[in-house]
């Protein structure tokens with residue numbers, strides 16, 4: 013049981029209805045945290061609670077309604093949690109979605125939705141918990157970034173931009189809050205088998221007679237191949253659990269998944285023309 017003296021540690025996880033978020037909520041509960049599993053639509057909690065029951069952790073999870081683009085729901089969930097438990101030890105900023113389409117063809121409304129969810133939602137969540145973390149002298153904020161926070165590929169410019177923003181924000185944040193004992197980490201997964209892919213494929217932005225049609229099809233073929241063979245998201249949840257438990261987070265970035273450890277080195281150390289050539293080759297791929 014993760015306790016602080018007699019006090020149970022608490023964790024708030026956004027986007028806990030599916031994918032990484034569901035598994036992270038269960039993993040933290042298994043580790044003894046009192047978990048508030050936040051989701052836009054609490055009717056989607058069935059899969060989460062079944063999994064929590066299966067591992068005997070359901071008693072440590074409660075569901076809260078929270079849309080990261082809706083300030084009132086953030087404020088209500090955070091203040092309810094503080095009223096119930098008096099503390100927020102861990103925030104996992106996991107909620108996210110992926111807008112697909114070439115820059116010219118993604119409508120501004122979709123750019124805004126992408127930014128509002130993946131970046132400004134994460135900023136709002138972080139700002140909402142900082143006063144309580146400072147007041148109790150510490151806490152851990154884990155940001156679900158992506159390899160797309162380091163590496164922009166065609167067809168996912170909006171998604172990459174949102175994750176690059178998360179990376180820069182978190183670099184600055186870490187300096188600002190370290191003096192208050194607040195730890196910040198970026199988890200940078202490669203591709204994992206979650207619903208984000210199907211949701212993204214179902215909502216690709218492409219104009220009829222698009223000049224990008226051929227290139228978009230090639231990117232989508234690559235993305236589908238990647239999604240079909242992607243590993244189980246559980247290992248990302250286990251990494252988040254380990255980070256939550258650590259007293260110190262000596263690193264800012266925690267890449268995980270196929271190629272995710274090599275990619276940061278490649279984009280920082282290789283001449284950019286080689287990175288671009290490899291990216292284009294990967295995008296062309298096989299049919």
Ligand SMILES: NC(=O)c1ccc[n+]([C@@H]2O[C@H](COP(=O)([O-])OP(=O)(O)OC[C@H]3O[C@@H](n4cnc5c(N)ncnc54)[C@H](OP(=O)(O)O)[C@@H]3O)[C@@H](O)[C@H]2O)c1
Pocket residue numbers: 026027028029030031032033051052053056078079080081106107108109129133156157158159200201202203204205206207208209211
């Ligand atoms: N899967 C991958 O390959 C991969 C790789 C790198 C990074 N990531 C990142 O991992 C995070 C989780 O994604 P996932 O792969 O687990 O996909 P997922 O299964 O689609 O889960 C995304 C979660 O975010 C929630 N969400 C979306 N918009 C929200 C909003 N406005 N407010 C609150 N919750 C919202 C979704 O809720 P609903 O059920 O209501 O839609 C869902 O619970 C994302 O930040 C994603 O960018 C994923």
